[in-house]
Amino acid sequence: MNTAVRSEPELEAHHAEIIRATLPLVGAQVDEITKVFYRTLFGDHPELIRDLFNRGNQAQGSQQRALAASIATFATYLVDPDLPHPAAMLARIGHKHASLGVTAEQYQVVHDNLFTAIVEVLGADVVTEPVAAAWDRVYWLMADALIDLEKQLYVAAGVEPGDVFRDVTVVARADDPSGVAVFTVESADPCAPLPSFIPGQYISVGVHLPDGARQLRQYSLVNAPGDGTLSFAVKRIDAIGGCPAGEVSSWLHHDVRPGDALQVTLPFGDLVIDTDVATPLVLISAGVGATPMIGILEHLAANTPDRHTVVLHADRSPQTHPLRERLLELGTRLRSATLELWYQETTEGAHLGLIDLSQVDLPADADIHVCGGTEFLHSVRTQLHAAGVPEERVHIEQFTPTDWRLDACPV
Numbered sequence: 001m002n003t004a005v006r007s008e009p010e011l012e013a014h015h016a017e018i019i020r021a022t023l024p025l026v027g028a029q030v031d032e033i034t035k036v037f038y039r040t041l042f043g044d045h046p047e048l049i050r051d052l053f054n055r056g057n058q059a060q061g062s063q064q065r066a067l068a069a070s071i072a073t074f075a076t077y078l079v080d081p082d083l084p085h086p087a088a089m090l091a092r093i094g095h096k097h098a099s100l101g102v103t104a105e106q107y108q109v110v111h112d113n114l115f116t117a118i119v120e121v122l123g124a125d126v127v128t129e130p131v132a133a134a135w136d137r138v139y140w141l142m143a144d145a146l147i148d149l150e151k152q153l154y155v156a157a158g159v160e161p162g163d164v165f166r167d168v169t170v171v172a173r174a175d176d177p178s179g180v181a182v183f184t185v186e187s188a189d190p191c192a193p194l195p196s197f198i199p200g201q202y203i204s205v206g207v208h209l210p211d212g213a214r215q216l217r218q219y220s221l222v223n224a225p226g227d228g229t230l231s232f233a234v235k236r237i238d239a240i241g242g243c244p245a246g247e248v249s250s251w252l253h254h255d256v257r258p259g260d261a262l263q264v265t266l267p268f269g270d271l272v273i274d275t276d277v278a279t280p281l282v283l284i285s286a287g288v289g290a291t292p293m294i295g296i297l298e299h300l301a302a303n304t305p306d307r308h309t310v311v312l313h314a315d316r317s318p319q320t321h322p323l324r325e326r327l328l329e330l331g332t333r334l335r336s337a338t339l340e341l342w343y344q345e346t347t348e349g350a351h352l353g354l355i356d357l358s359q360v361d362l363p364a365d366a367d368i369h370v371c372g373g374t375e376f377l378h379s380v381r382t383q384l385h386a387a388g389v390p391e392e393r394v395h396i397e398q399f400t401p402t403d404w405r406l407d408a409c410p411v
């Protein structure tokens, strides 16, 4: 998929001056601004929180932080173009938007509610006409970069903007001993088969919950592309402490069986492997972060079983390790792969404790893919940095919205 973030025009000098002067103030209040923004947006458009936005992320505040961080990062880049271009951030957001069917027209709605929130939080005396005009320019530079990228993604997928939802039938369900359920779906319309995908991509799965909401969640694809089916593995999130059970994962586990109908979106996601080269791969995962790696390994086993691959996975125990048997089986089919496991209980053939990259020979020219929880990602990035691995070789998939302010300085 040949899509790229095009470099956007520079911010005009008079706007840049105002942005530089007001960035500290906006930065300090940006969390409050995004909170007010979502409150007004969902007040005016209740269908957006019911059917499009992830209300689990809203409850936890993670989407508010991700939005605030992305705008602050982009504005900082515009006034200091010596900083690295935030292309990875824009690509992550653009692919997520495309996987939810976001369209160009919706950017005006977001704009209007965002600027109402900015005035409400900072006050009309601070948000004078020139200040509003400068931030308006920042918003549209970022929005236009995203709109352009999303347009490219829709064109590459061969669909009209936003036309990414497909009705599918569940053709198989397999319950893994770890508690993860693997669902395989095919198109409900035999005349319109599901498209292929690139290993490492994900789909959004839409489910209609008992209160009438249509909630969407992303799931990495775990099958090899090409046979018209899509398989995804879902970890059930149980209620723990004061936190409720996960809405969509629980619903999928309890309610979905072969023959049932579901709605999924076309595959998107930019943290994919390059299938055209023979560069070594290092796949590092923990917990349910195993899923994109399984999809990648399925592809390698089916197409390039001699590609040099180092697979590293950490988990609490073999019992909690998602798709462990599948991983071991794939390991036997990959002729140039090594597999190292870390468990927190003594297990034959595995390391004891947390992942330790100093115990592993990492091929110098490898592309490294990492997926897991926030602490794990932090630890792995720190270790890769200490090992002198260049940042551009490291590709990180995160299952929660990314706080780019944290992401910018992970080590």
Ligand SMILES: Cc1cc2nc3c(=O)[nH]c(=O)nc-3n(C[C@H](O)[C@H](O)[C@H](O)COP(=O)(O)OP(=O)(O)OC[C@H]3O[C@@H](n4cnc5c(N)ncnc54)[C@H](O)[C@@H]3O)c2cc1C
Pocket (backbone or CB within 6 Å): 054, 055, 056, 057, 059, 060, 202, 217, 218, 219, 220, 221, 232, 233, 234, 235, 236, 237, 242, 243, 244, 245, 246, 247, 248, 249, 250, 269, 288, 291, 292, 398, 399, 400
């Ligand atoms: C690119 C990508 C790929 C992914 N791939 C996979 C995959 O392959 N497999 C997989 O299992 N998952 C994957 N995920 C994660 C998945 O999309 C969902 O986030 C996950 O299944 C949880 O969804 P849920 O609806 O069950 O939980 P939600 O209802 O969204 O809840 C999420 C968390 O928020 C907490 N929460 C909700 N409401 C509140 C509240 N009021 N107060 C406090 N806490 C609250 C819940 O307790 C839970 O811990 C992926 C995510 C992304 C972005």
Ligand code: HEM
Pocket (backbone or CB within 6 Å): 048, 052, 053, 054, 055, 057, 058, 063, 066, 067, 070, 071, 092, 093, 096, 097, 100, 102, 103, 106, 107, 108, 110, 139, 142, 143, 146, 400, 401, 402, 403
């Ligand atoms: C310039 C404008 C915008 C910016 C800066 C922006 C930024 C972001 C960011 C940072 C994320 C999180 C990505 C991640 O998973 O890490 C996100 C997700 C999302 N965005 Fe946008 N966005 C913009 C416009 C829009 C518009 C117009 C819509 C449509 C109404 C939209 C709907 C969504 C949805 C539904 C999600 C997923 C939310 C979730 O899963 O919690 N965004 N956006």
